[in-house]
Amino acid sequence: MTPPSSGFPTLPAIRAARHRLGDRVETTGVRRWRDDPLQARLAPGTDVWLKEELFQRTGSFKPRGALTVMMSLTPEQLARGVTGVSAGNHAISLAYSARQLHSTATVVMPRTANPYRIMLCVELGAEVVLVDNVHEAFETARAIERDEGRTFVHPYEGPLTALGTATVGMEFIEQTRANGVELDAVVVAAGGGGLTGGVACAVKLLAPDTKVYVVEPEGADTMHRSFAAGAPQSIDMVRTIADSLGAPRCEPYSFALNQAYVDDVVLVSDDQIRDAMRLLYRSAKLVTEPAGAASLAAVLGPLRDRLAGQQAGVVVCGGNVDAASFCGYLALDE
Incomplete structure (x- = not known):
């Protein structure tokens, strides 16, 4: 990881930003998700905690x-x-x-x-x-x-955007601690990196030993490419059902913030996202858009073995999907 920059959010600044936001945003709920269909899919000993940001005003963290x-x-x-x-x-x-x-x-x-x-x-x-x-x-x-x-107002780039999204990570750590739990890992999906950078920064400031894993769709892998190249990268076209994660390029500030605080970036397929949407609906009783299920897709897929025996926090970032599209996603491959 690169050394943190003085231009990145500080914990006092994150707390002040959350105070200023007031009741214009919700302190969304956190719950431990325990259910037989979920446990059957996880590595032994893994516990999942959901940060249900799909219940935020407007249906997402934005x-x-x-x-x-x-x-x-x-x-x-x-x-x-x-x-x-x-x-x-x-x-x-x-x-x-x-x-x-x-x-x-x-x-x-x-x-x-x-x-x-x-x-x-x-x-x-x-x-x-x-x-x-x-x-x-x-x-x-x-x-x-x-x-x-x-x-x-950029959709994901800039210090103030990251300061706002950092409030998600701060709340998550503090809410799980209120339940007597120290998260071993936080898993969060990336569009352009504004959410992931802010969350990762706040998590590491409060809990330096907690791993932060970023998830991208295979068809919109700008952060994954940027990490591999060591510099912001672009893609020619977005090719994923998770259109909320379809950023055409990685921008300098967001990339630097992610590079400083994120432990790894993993990719999931659209089929894995659909599978996660089905499980969230069946077991957690949540209606999510594809982007909102991407983090769980990683927990069930590329991160499964790494999270064995751990307390894993999953950010469910959004739920803006119409009924017909949602039913179509769930019906595929059934």
């Missing part, structure tokens, strides 16, 4: 970062509004955050975005601009920023 960024804006900037790029969850969080802070949001989404998520953005008052792909989306959002004076 408002923590978006609000932290937007609450730093001046009144004049808030009056001009914000813009951003997203396949769904970040766009929804921008719409929510803008409403909370009496601002406005214009979000740019690929045409392939789930119509359900587009509907949620519109219901929250955002203007939605649809484009052909995620690369064009960034160009369009930058044009909106230039032409309309809106502030661009």
Whole structure:
């Protein structure tokens, strides 16, 4: 791991950020997941603790970062509004955050975005601009920023975004400790690395011996490629059902934060994600989007033997999926 930077979140700053967020975000629940179907899939002695961030405002962890960024804006900037790029969850969080802070949001989404998520953005008052792909989306959002004076809020890059997402990791460690448990590992899925970097930073500040494992889909492996290369990398196209994890590239700050605090990056297939969604539904009674099941997919797959006999924390990062798509994911290969 690289030495931590002075520009990374500190524990006092994370606590202050959580206090400032107040009741605009939920302190989502943590529970020990014990069930025969789950235990049959785990290595002997593994216990799983779920951080159920799918019950966050807007259905994912995203408002923590978006609000932290937007609450730093001046009144004049808030009056001009914000813009951003997203396949769904970040766009929804921008719409929510803008409403909370009496601002406005214009979000740019690929045409392939789930119509359900587009509907949620519109219901929250955002203007939605649809484009052909995620690369064009960034160009369009930058044009909106230039032409309309809106502030661009990046979906995963930057110190304030990481400060907001770090509150997930801080809560997780403190909530499990309140249950008398020290987590041996925390498993969290990566889109661009804003969530994973913030969570890993907070976890290591509070519990230096706890391992942090980052999970990516095989079809959107920017962080995995970046770790292998030792520098931020890009992919030409996103090829996964977990579109919330479909970042086209790794950015410098997020990469550095992950490189400093993350122990390893592992990959899961779409089939493994579907399998994890089925188990979460059957056993934990959770309806998750594919991204929300990616961490469990790693616990059942590439991390299974490494987590044997350990207390494993799993971040369930989101649940924004429409009924038809969810049923389709569960029905495949049945």
